[in-house]
Amino acid sequence: MAKVIMVQGTTSNAGKSLITAAFCRIFKQDGYKVAPFKSQNMALNSYITKDGLEMGRAQVMQAEASGIEPDIRMNPILLKPTGEKGSQVVLNGKVFKDMTAGEYYSYKADMIPHIMKSYNSLSEEYDVIVIEGAGSPAEINLREQDIVNMGMAEMADAPVVIVGDIDRGGVFASLAGTMLLFNNEEKKRVKGFIINKFRGDVDLLTPGLKMLEDITDVKVLGVVPYLNVDIDDEDSLSERLTSSNNYNLIDIAVVKLPRISNFTDFNIFSMIEGVSVRYVSRVKDLGNPDMIIIPGTKNTIEDLKWLKQSGLETKIIRYAGSGNPVFGICGGYQMLGTEINDPENVEGGGSVNGLGLLNTVTDFSTEKTTVQTTGKFNNIKGFYSELSGIEIKGYEIHMGQSVINEGEALTAIDGKNDGCVDNNVAGSYVHGIFDSFSVASTLVNILAKNKGIEIEELKNFDIQKYKESQYNILADCVRKAVDMNEIYKILGC
Structure with missing residues (x-):
């Protein structure tokens, strides 16, 4: 069975997908056969596999970073919002049915066998599985039926690393607050924090990092700078969608x-x-x-x-x-x-x-x-x-x-x-x-x-080679910023 590590985040768009992709590429570079996994993804950006099955693009991007073909087992449940209160539920790559949030919440337990079948199948084929969480793991009103954050970590017996976005502010409070809302078993699973999207002198953070570690008894594994890597975004929170006045030739x-x-x-x-x-x-x-x-x-x-x-x-x-x-x-x-x-x-x-x-x-x-x-x-x-x-x-x-x-x-x-x-x-x-x-x-x-x-003659480029270069840049930056020796200890390698 594969070694496993899970990346959770304090909020949506904290950088879970990107850090997961970085770990996938780093493990690949280090000679491991690695695959991404996300039990449940909510996104309108989707992809069709060679088998004609539909999955979230974030796991497609992470599969590319892993150097493998996208596989529906990497994302067994995809929720595609149809309105304010409902989603089309795509199960194992095929449309299951449209459900309201309440209907789906009561149905989650029935999804667990599908999730674990996909996860266990991947685990038999790969050396390492990097699991991505969704949104915040501290939604205490949803804890009982959780199948994507700590619920998934428990099912896979996965150690957890939590990512916090410092660019939007309040990163220390969000990380400490997340830990505060965990129960004792959940707290034991958390093996480290990663501060993401930092701009400036990291030395100025040192007092805050030390205080955070003292308050939570969780080690800060690294501070990742704000990265300008050109990698596919997942959903409507993408910064690409905020560009309305950036004119060019x-x-x-x-x-x-x-x-x-x-x-x-x-x-x-x-x-x-x-x-x-x-x-x-x-x-x-x-x-x-x-x-x-x-x-x-x-x-x-x-x-x-x-x-x-x-x-x-x-x-x-x-x-x-x-x-x-x-x-x-x-x-x-x-x-x-x-x-x-x-x-x-x-x-x-x-x-x-x-x-x-x-x-x-x-x-x-x-x-x-x-x-x-x-x-x-x-x-x-x-x-x-x-x-x-x-x-x-x-x-x-x-x-x-x-x-x-x-x-x-x-x-x-x-x-x-x-x-x-x-x-x-x-x-x-x-x-x-x-x-x-x-x-x-x-x-x-x-x-x-x-x-x-x-216009000048456009320089020909191979989009696949370009993507490969971006995944390598991402991996190099995260490798420098994060204590990978500690990550490997957490992973058990």
């Missing part, structure tokens, strides 16, 4: 929908020099970008209503009417059509008019499409014609199909047509459609020509 505006999903689709543009990606949710922040992208969403109809109410719909229609490029991905593609119908009550039922920028009609169904895809752009005309013939690779996650009444299919995917294009407006169901240098650089060149500017 080529300015791409992504509509920040309330239920935005898979915004990692656009990370590649941030890797290209001279290109900015801004996430906007207000008309006044939109400005006059070189391209507007409408991303995926967990609830197309509700986010389309928001788009209309926010005033962005009118702005986008006028923008496209002037010949400017608009691109929709998945739910964003559905919004670009004339009509969306929900006869089977997938998103509350009824019909709603789309933006009318593409002559397509979407009908929702209860069957969810989850598949990896390969193909290429068709021989298309108009604004995006230079993309013709370029190969693409990605995945689809959607409930419903769109029919083209007028226009042409954008791509040919696995022997069938996908998406639609009508001159300067295009849409596709494929997440990751931009995730190659050929596609991204060609599109940037198209935007530059449309703007009437010349």
Whole structure:
């Protein structure tokens, strides 16, 4: 059976996912066969495995850091919020059912066999398992049915390291307070703290670190600096989504929908020099970008209503009417059509008019499409014609199909047509459609020509090699900041 260590955090976005990824890469570098694990993930950013199963992108990122293929066993439960009080429950990679928070809370005990089957299976194949917690482990109202923090630590008999975010302030209080709310058995599991996202002179922290250790009787294992590593983010707390005024030579505006999903689709543009990606949710922040992208969403109809109410719909229609490029991905593609119908009550039922920028009609169904895809752009005309013939690779996650009444299919995917294009407006169901240098650089060149500017020849890069370099940078920084000898003692190696 594998050695195990668990990374918990005082809050969401404290850095659990990143520290987990760092440990995974460090253990890999040190010759161990390592895998990440998170029993329950709540996120709208998801990924489809080769088996057509859906899992959270955080564990995909951590699998990449481990040098292994993403595996649904690494994230047996994925909760995809559908509203303020409910989520779609994805169990072992497939849709289980929609539940309210109360319904799911009462069902948690039934999830334990699925969790432990996945965990034990991984544990038999790997030397080390790095478990990630969720949110805060000190939610005492949820302790009885906990299956993701100390409850998971108990089931796996895992020692725990707790991460605190000093950048947002109150890190000493949050770490000490977390310990205060643990029961005695939980306290015994905590083997160390990691202070994350520190800016400044670490020597100035020394008195506080000593006092924290005295108060909690827990050792501080390291202070990790604020890192500028380019690694996929997990959810709506991502700092990428706060950038609304960062203009560059080529300015791409992504509509920040309330239920935005898979915004990692656009990370590649941030890797290209001279290109900015801004996430906007207000008309006044939109400005006059070189391209507007409408991303995926967990609830197309509700986010389309928001788009209309926010005033962005009118702005986008006028923008496209002037010949400017608009691109929709998945739910964003559905919004670009004339009509969306929900006869089977997938998103509350009824019909709603789309933006009318593409002559397509979407009908929702209860069957969810989850598949990896390969193909290429068709021989298309108009604004995006230079993309013709370029190969693409990605995945689809959607409930419903769109029919083209007028226009042409954008791509040919696995022997069938996908998406639609009508001159300067295009849409596709494929997440990751931009995730190659050929596609991204060609599109940037198209935007530059449309703007009437010349840009230097873009330097070709391999996105996988780039990711590898970022994981190594992350590991090197954490290795220097954290007492890894102590981590190995905790791990029992």
